[in-house]
Amino acid sequence: MIKAVRGTRDLLSPETETWNFVESTVREVFRVYNFSEIRTPVIEDLQLFQRSVGEETDMVSKEMFSWEDRGRAASEKGQWLALRPENTAGVMRAYIEHKLWERPGLQHFYYMGPQFRRERPQKGRYRQFYQIGAEVIGPSATGSESPAVDAELLEMLATLLDRLGIHGWTLELNSVGSAADRIRFNETLRTALRGVVSKMCVDCQRRAETNPLRVLDCKVPQDQPIIETLPRIGDYLDEASQAHFGEVQKILNSVEVPFHVNHRLVRGIDYYTRTAFEFTHGSLGAQNAIVGGGRYDGLSESLGGPKAPGIGFAIGEDRLVMTLQENTGAAARPADVYIAPLGPGMNVPAAGLARELRRQNVVVSVGDETFRLKKSLETASKTGARYALIVGENEVNSGQFALKNLGTGEQVSISRDQIASTVKT
């Protein structure tokens, strides 16, 4: 048997109803913040991710699906392609490629779609997973660097989660500083670690070399007291970054979006600067982040574009749906009417009736003339149809159809032009 490949899965009804609910709510909420949709390709040039996400990150160095495409001629070298592991880089690529800074004002984008990372699957983590994200990008003159943009984006997320009925989320907020701040802080951190790292877990010993920032993220209980003694990035921010971070918090407080500052929050993508954040949810097990994001003031330049600061986030849709299904059980959407053709030749009038009703927006499901009535009614009620419409010789001859309410058991005989209105009320 051919099966879905490792880390991928089929989404079936009724779960797809929850996905549709999420996506339509997202479109509604994002619309009032005046974001518009962007769709970028699933396949991109490998270099796009090497230069934005960072060559040294796990995402690029270990987790990417990439391959060399065939050249046009057999002798020609092919281009290295990759399935996108995230969507911010693609959006920024499109922004630069189409010179979207020429459009008036600050650009507000949102996207939803599959992303691909070749990781070991586990709860809330798949090789093909779905992200819903938004990005705000523009030249400095459009106000793209303003802390108000950060706060607005976070407020939009809070509104979305509330509207979806997700309770118990927490917003963790930090500032990772400018690129220059990060370099200075990394030096300091490395120095500080030199004295204590031998007493820490093996992972931290490795991180101290490869990516010292991640030591702050360590969850091993024995390491916690040591981590408390390490320098905080908050103390190494330049004045502008400090002011920015302060203003973001001030606005969030004023619009009553609860958050807490987590000085140890760091993120695994190179392009993040200043504001970094995560929304987490307790019910998810180890993969508890449902949203992650931050500011990326230098990303455009690193992709060869003009200065175009921005900020964005990505929601893990798979994880979000998981939290939702613990609260609300999604129900499959049944038909309004199940048409039961009864006896030879009845498929023909049944098809005509079905077409007529569907034109009036009635959800119709049709049986087959070979079914015995008992079987038709049974199928109708098992699949949740609200009404059964019997189409037999008697009905066709008289023009009066038997319409049975499957909830109450009540049955009426009505003419064909009364069916739609009866069923809808």
Add this chain to the structure above:
RNA sequence: GUGGGUAUAGUUCAGUGGCAGAACGCCAGACUGUGGCUCUGGAUGUCGUGGGUUCGACCCCCACUACCCACCCCA
């Protein structure tokens, strides 16, 4: 990439070195144009794959694969 667990019917799971099981679901009949309830019957299947031990393996051993959970990383 590392560690642990699991693999038997459509689903959830029992099971024993000697005929492959239950519940639910599915199909049919009882009831020829009236569902839900009930009763009766049926099909469920390469017991994950490949080797080995054995008179005999779904069971014991080895390898592989897949899934789940965790690490790592991230959404």
